[in-house]
Amino acid sequence: MRKVSAEEITKTVRALCISAACDLEPDVVAAVKAAAGSEESPLGKEVLEQIINNFEIAGREHLPMCQDTGIAVFFVEIGREVQLESSLEEAINEGVRQGYKDGYLRKSVCHPLKRTNTGDNTPAIVHTTLVEGDKIKIKIAPKGAGSENMSRLKMLKPAEGVEGIKSFVIETVSVGGGNPCPPIVVGVGVGGSFDKSALLAKKALLRPVGTPNPDNEFDALEKELLNSINALGIGPMGFGGTTTALAVHIETYPCHIASLPVAVNIQCHADRHKEATI
Amino acid sequence: MSEPVKIAPPLTDAVIEKLRAGDKVLITGVIYTARDAAHKRLIALLDEGRALPFDIKGQFIYYVGPTPAKPGAVIGSAGPTTSGRMDAYTPRLIELGLKGMIGKGQRSQEVLDATKKHKAVYMAAVGGAAALIARSIKKAEVIAYDDLGPEAIRRLEVVDFPAIVVNDAFGGDLFEEGVKKYRRVG
Numbered sequence A: 001m002r003k004v005s006a007e008e009i010t011k012t013v014r015a016l017c018i019s020a021a022c023d024l025e026p027d028v029v030a031a032v033k034a035a036a037g038s039e040e041s042p043l044g045k046e047v048l049e050q051i052i053n054n055f056e057i058a059g060r061e062h063l064p065m066c067q068d069t070g071i072a073v074f075f076v077e078i079g080r081e082v083q084l085e086s087s088l089e090e091a092i093n094e095g096v097r098q099g100y101k102d103g104y105l106r107k108s109v110c111h112p113l114k115r116t117n118t119g120d121n122t123p124a125i126v127h128t129t130l131v132e133g134d135k136i137k138i139k140i141a142p143k144g145a146g147s148e149n150m151s152r153l154k155m156l157k158p159a160e161g162v163e164g165i166k167s168f169v170i171e172t173v174s175v176g177g178g179n180p181c182p183p184i185v186v187g188v189g190v191g192g193s194f195d196k197s198a199l200l201a202k203k204a205l206l207r208p209v210g211t212p213n214p215d216n217e218f219d220a221l222e223k224e225l226l227n228s229i230n231a232l233g234i235g236p237m238g239f240g241g242t243t244t245a246l247a248v249h250i251e252t253y254p255c256h257i258a259s260l261p262v263a264v265n266i267q268c269h270a271d272r273h274k275e276a277t278i
Numbered sequence B: 001m002s003e004p005v006k007i008a009p010p011l012t013d014a015v016i017e018k019l020r021a022g023d024k025v026l027i028t029g030v031i032y033t034a035r036d037a038a039h040k041r042l043i044a045l046l047d048e049g050r051a052l053p054f055d056i057k058g059q060f061i062y063y064v065g066p067t068p069a070k071p072g073a074v075i076g077s078a079g080p081t082t083s084g085r086m087d088a089y090t091p092r093l094i095e096l097g098l099k100g101m102i103g104k105g106q107r108s109q110e111v112l113d114a115t116k117k118h119k120a121v122y123m124a125a126v127g128g129a130a131a132l133i134a135r136s137i138k139k140a141e142v143i144a145y146d147d148l149g150p151e152a153i154r155r156l157e158v159v160d161f162p163a164i165v166v167n168d169a170f171g172g173d174l175f176e177e178g179v180k181k182y183r184r185v186g
């Protein structure tokens, strides 16, 4: 067994919170740059250039690229041979507390009804899985509300099949319009149960933008959906244009014979994700 | 692309009448910030027949909740938030003389009707371009509801703050027109 202390997890999480907010990952930067090259609307192109300029300022001056530094969502893979010396969630929350304070990030978490701010951006949302080995892999994907609020889930009838999935995804993007700060990345979870489909949709967003789906059939469906979404004309910030989405990512799981859950998690261009291994 | 129009609040009807959906603008002068929590309090004040914490006539409200300022900085990152959350409160403020709103995303029909009736404009700033936009903010001061933290009402002094007219006072709508132009399906 390998012992991992709470301090080590906290320190790692603190650093991940700050770097995720300020430095965009190269896959997203490359996708927005490619979109700026192909966008047909002059205004849309200008918007994309402003977005690129903003990434660069944020990275260089170490400022949050967006003021909505999000609710902190984590995916943690814990090796079976790791012995945790404290509660994982407490160590992560302490890292969030420190990262959001020391990084001058916005605290955006509140009581659901009273709306009183918790003051330190905790609690985080933590998803854990057990894997082989003696390492802990921590992925952070802070999520702003503009795009999260445009996400939807529907329990389709199995008879609706792939056509039902397509129309629900396209309808969800249409309803969102300019609200989720397009260009967006669309995470789709197909199958599982009500809860599992939402988690699949969120996980789908973790796949680097520009990498293909390993399953040929779903890869083709992703490409088809991307074309249909970009034919909607919503464009950068909803001002009209040929770039509404940068990518569509699908994750699937077997489901009950009587159901077909579909979840669509919309991610804005401030597609922040970082990972570290302890 | 056409050159941006320079405007300076407080805005008169004459300035509003010149703006059209799709125009790029650069705003220089004072603008106020407020999000949903602050709007709720503003409307509560009006319901009680009390005065607002600032004179709203001719002014702009920017829907933003900035990140905390780093030491020595005027403000943190400060991009627009989704305007739709303010829709329920906005028509009343427009009736009282609010002339401009800056945010992102679509507005309700009630807001659009009020902008036409009382000559006001809705503009969008580029969502997520928060570090870039912050550069145009030269001074920031909390003038009400400090307890709301990022949602407090701030008085900002801006120079060449970049925005795009989405809804003009004549019913022009950039979202509708822009999307129609690039739509390639049914």
Ligand code: SF4
Binding pocket: A066, A067, A068, A069, A143, A144, A145, A146, A147, A179, A180, A181, A268, A269, A270, B079, B080, B081, B127, B128, B129
């Ligand atoms: S949707 Fe994304 S880019 Fe837009 S304001 Fe929210 S976090 Fe920022």
